[in-house]
Amino acid sequence: MLELRPSCECCDRDLPADAAEARICTYECTFCADCVERCLDGRCPNCGGNFVPRPVRPSALLAKDPASTVRVFQEGLHRP
Known part of the structure; x- marks a missing residue:
């Protein structure tokens, strides 16, 4: 079962369980569509x-x- 992580690992944006803009990879790393x-x-x-x-x-x-x-946040990933 997916963890449904609560935020983007790049910008720390909230991604609630029903967020249409949430993206995941095969390991469930979670990011927003913008990042x-x-x-x-x-x-x-x-x-x-x-x-x-x-x-x-x-x-x-x-x-x-x-x-x-x-929440998982990776400092330094976000590029403006």
Whole structure:
């Protein structure tokens, strides 16, 4: 099951469980669509893989399997 991490690892933007702009790689590294396009050139800085839109977990299932609250932020990734 996906962790549904709560923020972008590049800019620390909030990405709630229903965020349409959340992107993940095969290892669940989580970034916002803006950073994927503008800062990361579509490639994960951790594994080199590509990104896909993160699936949205239906709200009825979030009570049983909540999204993660652990924020991951990598200082220095963000390029204006």
